[in-house]
Amino acid sequence: MCPGNRGKPNQTLWGPEHHWQAVTYSGKVIRNASNQSAFQTDVAATELATSHAKRHFPKRLALGRWGHCAWSGGQDYREWLITLPHHGVSFFSSHFNVRNLLAHVRCDVREGAGGERVLLLQEVQSDWAQSARRAISTGRIEAGDDRCPPFMKEWTALAMKLVLLHAVHQGLDAVAWTRGEHQASRYKGLGATGLHELYDRTLPREVSRMMRPFGGVCEMLSVYVPANFSIRQAENGYEVYSPENELLGSAPTLEDARQFMPDGAHELLYEVHGVRLTATIRESILERGFPAWG
Numbered sequence: 148m149c150p151g152n153r154g155k156p157n158q159t160l161w162g163p164e165h166h167w168q169a170v171t172y173s174g175k176v177i178r179n180a181s182n183q184s185a186f187q188t189d190v191a192a193t194e195l196a197t198s199h200a201k202r203h204f205p206k207r208l209a210l211g212r213w214g215h216c217a218w219s220g221g222q223d224y225r226e227w228l229i230t231l232p233h234h235g236v237s238f239f240s241s242h243f244n245v246r247n248l249l250a251h252v253r254c255d256v257r258e259g260a261g262g263e264r265v266l267l268l269q270e271v272q273s274d275w276a277q278s279a280r281r282a283i284s285t286g287r288i289e290a291g292d293d294r295c296p297p298f299m300k301e302w303t304a305l306a307m308k309l310v311l312l313h314a315v316h317q318g319l320d321a322v323a324w325t326r327g328e329h330q331a332s333r334y335k336g337l338g339a340t341g342l343h344e345l346y347d348r349t350l351p352r353e354v355s356r357m358m359r360p361f362g363g364v365c366e367m368l369s370v371y372v373p374a375n376f377s378i379r380q381a382e383n384g385y386e387v388y389s390p391e392n393e394l395l396g397s398a399p400t401l402e403d404a405r406q407f408m409p410d411g412a413h414e415l416l417y418e419v420h421g422v423r424l425t426a427t428i429r430e431s432i433l434e435r436g437f438p439a440w441g
Contacts, residue, residue: 212242213242220373221267223380224380225254234296249273249302250272250273252268252270253269254310264319265421267323273302276298279295307353321421322421323370326420327344355422363423372415373412395409
């Protein structure tokens, strides 16, 4: 909802008179501290509209739709959408109102057990491929149907290539992703078999295959996750909360926010799948890249 300004002619006994008002999207007139609502210039009305918007409708943080589902304690949470806008058949995901969303990745950066900076993938998912597989298994469509997405079998490799390239360009030390049991716990066991298949078998297999030429190998890594408090990304930085969800303090950076951690606060090391990106591996990937297919 955003206030706007409109020019309003007002008929008086002596002829038309023009003034400017700031109004909300619903047409409600905005008044200033002096209860004034009519102004001689559009500049004054615009200034009032802007001031009203800052007080009542602060800018929304670009945290995406599903930040509340992520482990707390991470930095730079992002939701990446891989779309096929020029594909002829339309598909709409239940997670995002975006046409032809092939896959989405939710991730943040956090500290590993050895102090390394790890790009942690909280979720890697293709609603389109999942929907097509279910339709095929129930006989509603056949494999190869136009309603099946391109990259039906290769979407995981495509997503991980893009993720790895991003991590390399950012100079990060590793890419990791949650395990099947973490996902199953998050969704209370719903689809546990498929989650274990994707996170514990498919992703490690695909990443091992594409990293082998660079000397990389999938292994178990560890990342820190707050146990008895939480740190959440907010409008102007990061906020720290107690176990009772009481705001303890906020700061512009994650490091500064840590000063508000409660007494007895501690973090646990969660074991996840991942691959280390040494300086040599990063340099090699930047030089050679990944093949477009396979």
